[in-house]
Amino acid sequence: MSIFSEVKYVPYADSRDCMNALATIEAIDFFFARQILLSQQQIGSSLSPTQYQEVFHVLLALSQYQRRGSVCIYLSTLANVHMWQAASPDTEIEANDIDVQSGSNAHERQDAQGAVAGAPESFVRGFQFSGIDELHNMLALFTQGLRPNSYLVLEKSRLYSKRYWHYEHTLCRYIAASVQQATIDKQHGRLISQQMLVSETMGLLFATPVVSNNIPDLQQLAVLNSLALPLSIITGGAGTGKTYTITRLAILISIVNSVPIHAIEMVAPTGKAANRMAQSLTEELAKLTLVPQLADICQSFSQLQPKTLNRLLKTKPITGQSAYSAQRPLPVKLIIVDETSMIDISLMHKLIDSLSPGTQLILVGDPNQLPSVETGCLLADLVAHPFAHMPVQHWQSLCNIYPALRLAEDFAQQHLVTNHKAGRGVVNKLVGTRRSHQIVDSFANAILAGDAAHALNIAQVEQYASRTMPSALLNSVVTFEQSRGQVQILPLMSANTEQSNSLKYAVDKVIADHILPHLFNLFKANSPDEAFLALKKYALLTPFRKSYLGTASLNQLIELALSKHFNWIKPNQLYKCKPIMILQNDYQLSLFNGDIGIMWENSDKELVAYFTVDKHLVAYPVYNLPAFDTNFAMTIHKTQGSEFENVDIILPPSDSDFLNKQLLYTGVTRAQKSVRIFTSIQTFRQTISTSADRISGLDASLSAALACFGQQE
């Protein structure tokens, strides 16, 4: 490619020029699009220079969508759209407010404000895409001209990077093969011959009947259903009894399907989640071991050590290569994966690729939580597909295995079974939290439903005077307070004071009035044990790590405020009772990214860090610790999988779709008793009307794969 032709087809001199012309585009998008265009050797053969320039913009969009977690883009989302225009002047002023006060860099500003600050409006002109037919023809011609090992795939109107297309297709083929009706029927046939064993074991595992008042117990139904399926998914919100259910399911599978303990693996995406799975497993086994007939099997199950998915696959940290693959499959018969919502498409592909034929896979998680940090939102996509629902013949097979279910026939007809031909009964949904306060649960569900009116109704909003606030950033900042079934809204600061014109004043006031009283309980602790109990009672969450209202800044502000009350507290230093969070996994020390510890003196009066490992307090010398941070405030992302009695969430305004209902739902469902959200009504409404939707082709690809296998049956 000569310099001359590059200038002709890449419409920007360099990445800076491109970023100046297109708001929210980053340098990496420019280099991605340029690389693909320039590696296209037949450039100029079938498309005009103007068309190549439009293809260049489609590639920019693909890069941007993938960077934000989508697996592909639909050309229809671009058709006739004018993208990447300048933001409105109002928004820019607001963004500048934050910039001045926080000193955050451009990237963080983008997180906090939707990446609009900086370039004057006249330069941020955006790009107008053509209609769908033109776009489709252009991309079809362009991808046809690509070399066979090219980076792009156009399938129908979905444009993928080849890697993601491959992951999605492999996954859909695996799923379709696993849930073929013939496979399911065969399993049911086998289980019917073991009816007695299933029935007796269920009676030992569960204290209540499988059907009461003609309504099935959803946990037991999930267990019976999953027993027969090569692939099943168990979903539910926090505290709906997922671990309770999978512990019993694993025992039942082990007994009925004759799976030895060494052929069972329990895994989670992070070390912290695996640790938590281990704790819940231990608790459930302790209860079951009281049933004499189950004591032996519980004893064997206590040897199970939940681990991270990468640990199971023996993935090398630097190369990312796993020891297990299609060539060397995992010697495992049953794999239960917890916190599946956090798993990205590439890790899931790795797991699927390394399964031995006949391995039973059970995916567990809450599809409404934040999607994975990397690409895709697999669990939510799978749950939304019609294959989730149970076909009539599947329900009847279950009733044959477990005749007691027939008492729930009417319920099943109304709520469970479907006539949809794609239905395979793969998803088992648990409902009703057994842990959180009912009002927290209702509030979280209203957030999820995007129902601002209902959520605000639950919160009993009182709005405060806002005329003294300086900008949209501050002018309706309020506090929602919700405790023990009550929800209040309190003013962030008293109105009509000179000082209220400052964000710093507002945040200091929230810290002094609302956050410190909770933290004082931590500093009353007389031992690390008591300190850990205090940490379970309260957590302060924010969406961001950087920016003025991010964890780094809040931790500093809180330390400063605390140092005025306790003269031995020195900001940025270690001191007794300081909470810390581990930032990277250390398998040897059994410390994992997201683990929370507390600084305390040991018997030699040295300051050491205490962590709870396998339910025991373990002291670590500070010099031995992996990277860690102060932890008075933590990001919502880091608290996924943790729970606290009372939770405060700081929700600053943002134009970015980074603030969305899944993020807020995840934060709110960390609370067992009460949650307060420091925000404005406007930001609250905007957050819950925004969804963290990521684009994938899973729905279409899975339907096509199911249809393909259906024809073979």
Ligand SMILES: Nc1ncnc2c1ncn2[C@@H]1O[C@H](COP(=O)(O)OP(=O)(O)OP(=O)(O)O)[C@@H](O)[C@H]1O
């Ligand atoms: N059917 C049941 N009968 C009695 N107790 C139950 C039942 N189901 C769940 N529990 C209890 O409710 C609590 C929450 O259950 P569990 O930990 O299984 O929920 P979870 O959905 O895994 O929660 P999380 O999303 O936080 O991981 C546990 O103490 C568990 O023992």
